[in-house]
Amino acid sequence: MKMPDLGERGNVTGPQPIAQIVEPPAAMRAAAKSLLNTLMRGDRAGVEAMTAEQAREDMGRIANEIKPGKYDKFELIGRGRISRHYFLKARLTGTDAPPFTIQFRLGEDDGKWTVREALNLTERRSGWTK
Amino acid sequence: MQRMIPVDKLARPEDHILLPAQRLRKARGEQGLAPGNAMPYEDDFLKSRMHGICAGEFQAMEAAGRTLYDFPDAPWEFQLDMARQVWDESRHAEIYMKLLEYVGSYYGEFPEGEVLWSCTQAEDPAARVAGINRGLEGLACDVFEQLIRIAQKMGDSTIERSVDYVLADEITHVRMGSKWMRQLTEGDPERLKRAQAFQDGIDDLFNFGGGRTTVEQAGHIKQRVNDKEIEIDASITIAREARLLAGFTEEEIDRLVKGFGKSAAY
Numbered sequence: 057m058k059m060p061d062l063g064e065r066g067n068v069t070g071p072q073p074i075a076q077i078v079e080p081p082a083a084m085r086a087a088a089k090s091l092l093n094t095l096m097r098g099d100r101a102g103v104e105a106m107t108a109e110q111a112r113e114d115m116g117r118i119a120n121e122i123k124p125g126k127y128d129k130f131e132l133i134g135r136g137r138i139s140r141h142y143f144l145k146a147r148l149t150g151t152d153a154p155p156f157t158i159q160f161r162l163g164e165d166d167g168k169w170t171v172r173e174a175l176n177l178t179e180r181r182s183g184w185t186k
Numbered sequence: 187m188q189r190m191i192p193v194d195k196l197a198r199p200e201d202h203i204l205l206p207a208q209r210l211r212k213a214r215g216e217q218g219l220a221p222g223n224a225m226p227y228e229d230d231f232l233k234s235r236m237h238g239i240c241a242g243e244f245q246a247m248e249a250a251g252r253t254l255y256d257f258p259d260a261p262w263e264f265q266l267d268m269a270r271q272v273w274d275e276s277r278h279a280e281i282y283m284k285l286l287e288y289v290g291s292y293y294g295e296f297p298e299g300e301v302l303w304s305c306t307q308a309e310d311p312a313a314r315v316a317g318i319n320r321g322l323e324g325l326a327c328d329v330f331e332q333l334i335r336i337a338q339k340m341g342d343s344t345i346e347r348s349v350d351y352v353l354a355d356e357i358t359h360v361r362m363g364s365k366w367m368r369q370l371t372e373g374d375p376e377r378l379k380r381a382q383a384f385q386d387g388i389d390d391l392f393n394f395g396g397g398r399t400t401v402e403q404a405g406h407i408k409q410r411v412n413d414k415e416i417e418i419d420a421s422i423t424i425a426r427e428a429r430l431l432a433g434f435t436e437e438e439i440d441r442l443v444k445g446f447g448k449s450a451a452y
Binding site: 077143 | 192193194195196198200201202203204205206209210212213214216217219230232233234287288289290291292294295296297298300342344412
C-alpha cells in the first residue's frame with residue numbers, strides 16, 4: 057500500500073526521504089513474464105528450464121493444472137522482496153477457465169533468474185492459508 | 187462465536203505477499219542471511235526492519251480489536267483499555283508507514299509474516315493480554331529501544347523521535363497487560379499459571395535460541411546504512427530500562443536475559 061503521492065517532495069515542509077525506493081530489476085520482470093507465458097503455452101520443458109531443482113516438484117504440479125491454451129492473459133498482482141529475491145503473485149485468466157493464481161519466488165544466479173519456490177494460491181485466501 | 191480466528195482471516199490488499207514464517211526464513215537462508223530476521227545484515231536492513239515493525243503494528247491493532255470483540259463479558263475497563271490500544275496501534279501503523287516512506291520504502295515492499303498473529307491464539311483474556319501485551323509488547327520495547335540507539339548513531343532525529351513516541355505507548359500497553367493479567371486471575375492461581383505459561387512460550391519464541399542479551403553485553407557489528415557505516419548490536423537486545431518502566435520486575439528481566447523466558451507473578 058503506497059503512501060499517497062504528495063507531489064514534489066522538495067516542496068513539502070518536513071523531513072525528506074533519506075534513501076531511494078529500490079526498483080525491481082528489469083531482467084527479473086522479464087523472467088517472470090517469460091515464465092508465465094511458458095506456463096500458459098503448456099511448455100513443461102520450458103518451465104522446468106526456468107525452475108531451480110528445489111522447486112521443480114511444486115512447479116511441475118502447478119504446470120500440470122494449467123491446460124495449454126486455457127489461459128491467454130496474465131496480470132502481475134503482487135510483488136514483495138526479501139533482499140535480492142522477489143516474490144511475485146500472478147493471475148492467469150482465460151475466457152473459459154476460472155482464474156488461476158500463483159505465487160512464486162525468483163532468485164538470480166550468474167545473470168539467470170529462476171523459480172526458487174512456487175505456491176498455487178487458486179481458491180486459497182492467501183499465502184497464509186495452511 | 188468464533189474466537190482465535192486464523193491468520194488468513196485478516197484482511198490484506200491483494201497486492202501484498204503473505205508468507206508463513208518458514209518460507210520467509212527459507213528465502214533469507216538461501217541468500218546467506220540470518221534466517222530468523224533477528225538482525226538482518228543486508229544493505230536494506232533499516233527498510234526491512236521498519237517494514238517488519240509496521241506489519242507488527244497492524245497485527246497488534248487487529249489483535250487488540252479482536253480481544254475486545256472476543257470477550258464481551260470482560261470488565262468494561264478492560265474493553266476500554268483494548269479500544270484505546272486499537273487507537274494507539276493504528277497511530278503507530280501510520281507513523282511507521284511514514285517512516286517507511288522516509289527510509290525509501292513503502293508498506294508492501296516486503297512480504298508479511300504471520301508469526302505475531304500466532305501469538306494471539308489464546309481462549310482466555312488473561313492469557314491473551316499476557317501474550318500480546320506482556321510478551322509481544324515487551325519485545326516491542328526491546329526492538330524500539332534498539333532502533334532509537336541506531337537512529338542516534340545515524341544522527342537521525344526523525345527516526346529517533348518518532349520511535350521514542352511509539353515506545354512510550356508500548357510501555358503503557360505492557361502495564362495494561364500486567365494489570366489485567368493480575369486482575370482477571372485474582373483468586374485463581376491455576377488460571378494465572380496458564381496465562382504466564384502462554385507468555386513464556388512467546389518469550390521463548392523470540393529469544394532466538396538464547397541469542398539475546400542486554401545492551402551492555404551485546405556484541406557489535408559494522409552495518410552500512412545508506413552512505414554511512416555505523417556500529418550496531420549483533421542481535422536484538424533486552425531493554426532493561428524500558429522494561430522496568432513498563433513494570434517488568436528485575437527478576438523477570440534477569441530470567442529473560444538468561445534465556446529462561448519464565449515470567450514471575452507480581
